Amino acid sequence: xxxxxxxxxxxxxxxxxxxxxxxxxxxxxxxxxxxxxxxxxxxxxxxxxxxxxxxxxxxxxxxxxxxxxxxxxxxxxxxxxxxxxxxxxxxxxxxxxxxxxxxxxxxxxxxxxxxxxxxxxxxxxxxxxxxxxxxxxxxxxxxxxxxxxxxxxxxxxxxxxxxxxxxxxxxxxxxxxxxxxxxxxxxxxxxxxxxxxxxxxxxxxxxxxxxxxxxxxxxxxxxxxxxxxxxxxxxxxxxxxxxxxxxxxxxxxxxxxxxxxxxxx
Amino acid sequence: xxxxxxxxxxxxxxxxxxxxxxxxxxxxxxxxxxxxxxxxxxxxxxxxxxxxxxxxxxxxxxxxxxxxxxxxxxxxxxxxxxxxxxxxxxxxxxxxxxxxxxxxxxxxxxxxxxxxxxxxxxxxxxxxxxxxxxxxxxxxxxxxxxxxxxxxxxxxxxxxxxxxxxxxxxxxxxxxxxxxxxxxxxxxxxxxxxxxxxxxxxxxxxxxxxxxxxxxxxxxxxxxxxxxxxxxxxxxxxxxxxxxxxxxxxxxxxxxxxxxxxxxxxxxxxxxxxxxxxxxxxxxxxxxxxxxxxxxxxxxxxxxxxx
Numbered sequence: 152x153x154x155x156x157x158x159x160x161x162x163x164x165x166x167x168x169x170x171x172x173x174x175x176x177x178x179x180x181x182x183x184x185x186x187x188x189x190x191x192x193x194x195x196x197x198x199x200x201x202x203x204x205x206x207x208x209x210x211x212x213x214x215x216x217x218x219x220x221x222x223x224x225x226x227x228x229x230x231x232x233x234x235x236x237x238x239x240x241x242x243x244x245x246x247x248x249x250x251x252x253x254x255x256x257x258x259x260x261x262x263x264x265x266x267x268x269x270x271x272x273x274x275x276x277x278x279x280x281x282x283x284x285x286x287x288x289x290x291x292x293x294x295x296x297x298x299x300x301x302x303x304x305x306x307x308x309x310x311x312x313x314x315x316x317x318x319x320x321x322x323x324x325x326x327x328x329x330x331x332x333x334x335x336x337x338x339x340x341x342x343x344x345x346x347x348x349x350x351x352x353x354x355x356x357x358x359x360x361x362x363x364x365x366x367x368x369x370x371x372x373x374x375x376x377x378x379x380x381x382x383x384x385x386x387x388x389x390x391x392x393x394x395x396x397x398x399x400x401x402x403x404x405x406x407x408x409x410x411x412x413x414x415x416x
Numbered sequence: 417x418x419x420x421x422x423x424x425x426x427x428x429x430x431x432x433x434x435x436x437x438x439x440x441x442x443x444x445x446x447x448x449x450x451x452x453x454x455x456x457x458x459x460x461x462x463x464x465x466x467x468x469x470x471x472x473x474x475x476x477x478x479x480x481x482x483x484x485x486x487x488x489x490x491x492x493x494x495x496x497x498x499x500x501x502x503x504x505x506x507x508x509x510x511x512x513x514x515x516x517x518x519x520x521x522x523x524x525x526x527x528x529x530x531x532x533x534x535x536x537x538x539x540x541x542x543x544x545x546x547x548x549x550x551x552x553x554x555x556x557x558x559x560x561x562x563x564x565x566x567x568x569x570x571x572x573x574x575x576x577x578x579x580x581x582x583x584x585x586x587x588x589x590x591x592x593x594x595x596x597x598x599x600x601x602x603x604x605x606x607x608x609x610x611x612x613x614x615x616x617x618x619x620x621x622x623x624x625x626x627x628x629x630x631x632x633x634x635x636x637x638x639x640x641x642x643x644x645x646x647x648x649x650x651x652x653x654x655x656x657x658x659x660x661x662x663x664x665x666x667x668x669x670x671x672x673x674x675x676x677x678x679x680x681x682x683x684x685x686x687x688x689x690x691x692x693x694x695x696x697x698x699x700x701x702x703x704x705x706x707x708x709x710x711x712x713x714x715x716x717x718x719x720x721x722x723x
Contacts, residue, residue, distance in 0.1 A: 256433075257434055260697050261434065264660070394557055
């Protein structure tokens with residue numbers, strides 16, 4: 152069991168190290184070198200060069216930073232907003248709940264990625280807009296999950312006792328409800344990170360996310376697919392990196408779900 | 417009957433909310449479409465003239481009312497760029513998307529049923545683990561990577577299929593695989609787990625006792641009963657499929673609604689964006705409600721709200 156888990160963990164550690172150390176390394180992301188266009192690997196560039204003679208490995212590391220920081224910020228923000236709103240909805244019930252549930256339903260009526268694409272499109276390119284668009288769509292899933300969980304906890308004795316003692320609603324939610332629903336939220340958040348990594352790459356692929364010359368695995372795949380015949384590395388490298396990280400996170404999510412004993416939806 | 421009415425009423429509110437969200441999504445966002453079309457250096461007279469022609473000079477609530485009443489009549493105004501009615505543009509692109517969605521579902525089912533069944537029959541063997549690994553890989557490979565790779569191998573390398581466009585049956589294959597793989601992976605898991613559940617039932621034991629072969633048992637008694645959860649999941653996944661179609665169509669230059677949406681977003685053709693997003697979402701709502709209703713019809717406990 153332990154051994155099975157270790158390969159995904161190693162992949163994730165490499166990903167995080169690339170992401171965190173990337174900004175500190177002297178990466179060449181913009182300097183064009185016409186003599187090295189689509190050259191194979193050498194000592195300066197272990198994965199070869201791209202269509203403008205920039206080392207692929209450097210762009211890969213920079214793309215890792217983007218995927219890491221975007222996915223972590225989107226999922227953290229979505230978890231915080233979603234959990235709070237969902238908890239409030241279930242705790243108060245009544246008309247607050249009815250209105251909020253209608254709002255959830257409206258958001259869930261859109262195919263998620265379509266709404267993200269439309270939002271990112273109208274907000275314009277850029278990393279902040281990318282994060283805003285994905286949080287605006289992503290919070291709903293967590294809100295619905297938190298609401299369902301809190302509904303089943305609301306009548307528990309410790310919550311009723313806290314209400315009887317006159318504890319403020321906000322404190323009840325924060326101390327007595329949210330800690331108890333953290334396990335399913337954590338599992339959902341893990342899968343959420345994988346989904347956001349794919350969504351970020353997808354948006355950047357479509358030209359709605361990270362713009363060249365900045366590197367993202369998505370825009371690297373886009374450029375790579377235009378030069379597939381001359382240099383297959385350019386599309387293979389970022390794609391395989393993306394798939395390995397997503398696969399590792401999904402495997403980790405499965406393990407976490409079993410470990411925390413969360414019923415699958 | 418009450419259940420039906422409350423469901424339909426709820427759906428109406430959602431549809432109204434979706435249309436409202438789509439309208440304000442585009443109108444409260446920074447960036448002026450008029451400046452975008454004409455450029456910064458355009459004369460203010462020209463800008464004002466275009467603004468009036470597009471109806472952008474009216475108060476926002478009037479624009480909202482116009483949009484809503486227009487949407488009721490399937491009238492979304494004219495495309496900013498192509499100067500033809502948006503509804504016409506959509507109708508010309510719709511068949512390609514319907515066709516792609518359909519062939520993708522077909523491919524997904526063709527992969528999912530054999531794979532899931534095999535995994536369930538050979539539970540906990542290498543076959544099972546292999547099938548589940550494929551399934552995990554299927555949901556982890558993004559279609560915007562799978563698409564180019566398929567093109568590289570089968571179009572550019574082997575020359576079996578065209579690179580892009582929608583010309584003849586050969587051109588359907590790669591886009592359908594690119595779009596259908598993730599769905600196949602998800603459905604295969606579902607086929608496996610619901611089949612495993614069913615295979616423990618008493619009537620399966622009876623069938624075994626009758627001396628039916630493993631194949632007969634699984635196909636006749638197992639799969640038929642495992643079908644309902646798979647169909648439900650298919651309904652739920654349709655939204656993801658439509659979202660995926662937006663990207664897949666772009667990869668393969670497929671002349672459908674998805675590519676139309678992306679092109680419209682990139683060129684800020686707002687009436688087209690509004691109409692496409694609205695249409696895809698409405699279709700999704702419609703599918704979800706139908707799934708609910710079919711379910712309620714099949715299982716009376718849901719209608720009456722008892723367990």
